[in-house]
Amino acid sequence: MKGMMIGYDLNEYGCQISYFDEAEREPATLEVAVDNYQIPLVIGYHDHIWFYGKRARRLAVVKEGYTVDDLWNKAMAQEKITYEDQTYEAVWLLARFIEMSLKSFEDISVIVFTLPKVNEDIVQMLKGIAQRIGIERKNIYVQDYKESFCYYMFYQPKELWQYESALLYCNRKEIRAFMLKKLKTAFDKGRDPFVTVEEVANIRMEELKAVFPMTDEEKAAEADARFRTFVQGVFEKRLISSVYLTGEGFDQNWYPSSLKVICNGRRAFQGNNLYSKGACYAAYRRGMEFEEGPVYLDDTKMTEQISLKVRRRGGDVWQPVVNWGAHWYESDCQLEALLTDGEAIEIRIDSLASGESRIEEISLDGLSVNQPYTVRVQMKMLFQDDRTLKVIVEDMGLGEFFPAAGFAAEKLIRLGGSNGQFNSLSQ
Incomplete structure (x- = not known):
């Protein structure tokens, strides 16, 4: 591009x-x-x-x-x-x-815009x-900081996120800890992993006031001691490959004792352009239309993949049209197809939360398909909310020899929605 x-x-x-x-x-x-x-x-x-x-x-x-x-x-x-x-x-x-x-x-x-938090109003x-x-x-595109951290990590050496990867954010008031981890689903085999980023702990520290500027060495030492205890609690019983320190709070060297804990057996990095770089990597993937690679999920993303049965090289295959990890409000799509018969259009719903697949059919009763590939239909997939997909099928005709017959059909497909679905994966 x-x-x-x-x-x-x-x-x-x-x-x-x-x-x-x-x-x-x-x-x-x-x-x-x-x-x-x-x-x-x-x-x-x-x-x-x-x-x-x-x-x-x-x-x-x-x-x-x-x-x-x-x-x-x-x-x-x-x-x-x-x-x-x-x-x-x-x-x-x-x-x-x-x-x-x-x-x-x-x-x-x-x-790709990236922000601390995102909702549909911000996106629009x-x-x-x-x-x-x-x-x-x-x-x-619009995504939050957690997703940008995830995209940043996708392009780092695999050993840096072989296990969990930690992101520590510090401003003048608080420290927040996030973990990037892989999810386990029924659809893992033979594909790239599903991953997420979760906030696992946070702490407000009055002692940080002494760090900006560092005028009180005793208070700075107290802040370092509290931060060290915080890190030890967060890292306990976790396998962490790498740690990233972001935010203006880490710009000054007030945490030498804590840094020893952070660097004990793991790689650590400090900088303040991680989010914009992560968003840029996401823009690169979008621009180059890369579909392979890890899939980022959170409680705002779809945990269901929607596929159509299509004929390819003489056989039937399921072609994804809405992928896992998409936002429902960005997933409306329109496509055209040539029919091989007039029985039904089949749509498969794969659920990460339940590990199950189901088939939804849209009847083509009233539409004559006398010869394969002579009837062209347009399909619109319109999401009304995170739980409801409307599919509209219309006969579009195929040239003057096969004019449109005026056929149209609609179907509402119920989805699991985001509420509670992601939680079952992230535990």
Whole structure:
């Protein structure tokens, strides 16, 4: 696929952008200063010119023009901001910020946004914003930080996630621990693994206040001791291949004792561009249409795969049309097929949660198929929610010799839904 493949880390404080470097065959991160990738989520306006990031923040410091911070929360609240008799929607300002932050990339083929948390409203908002700046909707994706960590690990040496892999996040208030692990399902044999990332522990630490800046060595030592105890509790009775430290809280060297525990028998890495790189790897997989490889699951993803029976090379095979790990609200699809007979269209549902498969049939009564491959039908698969799939079949005709007969059929297929289904896999 031509064009840039972008991973865009977005949170309430700023953004970070990684792009796939074809020469190096891996993501590179856009630097805004030496070893600094974070762009503050601030937009400003002065003398008929828009500014973003550090330049917008500078306007506020020198008290020139007009600036808007806390842009993410204002956009989520659908606020409106008025300046000099001009009213702006916060979502429009966020879109303007994203557009300016991507101005150095002339042609973007795929973009994956990654955020701390994701819901359907966030997905639709970001897809709408990216469409406004010229990216095709089908090439816009949104995922959370846990999924980005997972995609990052997919491209690391296998020995780093042979067992569980830990992600430790630290800001000025708390430390959170996540684990990447493989799931066991009835469909594991002969295929790549199903994996997930779970938050396994967290701790709020008043002692961290002494670390920013480190002015109290005694308090810093107390923070190190508490962190060491926390790590020992999290790592106890776990086989952990690697540990990744992220967040501004790890930028200063206040945890030497804890680091010895972390590095005991395992590899450890520290950095702050893991999420944007993970999103960039996801964009690369989407852009290159890689379907093989590990499948990431969480409690927002589908644990059912939907396949159609098709004829290939003289035999019947089941062709997946909606894969495990998809979001239902991104899985609507439309396809066409030539029928070999007029009996029924068969759809198979494979459930990871139950380990069972079932066949759903859509009757073709009333549709004459006198000769194989002379009747063309269009199938639409439309998800009404995570538990309900509507399938619509219509006769489309095949040229002037085989005109459409006006046949149409519909069927509602009940699915397991996400509630409670994933929990049975992740235990």
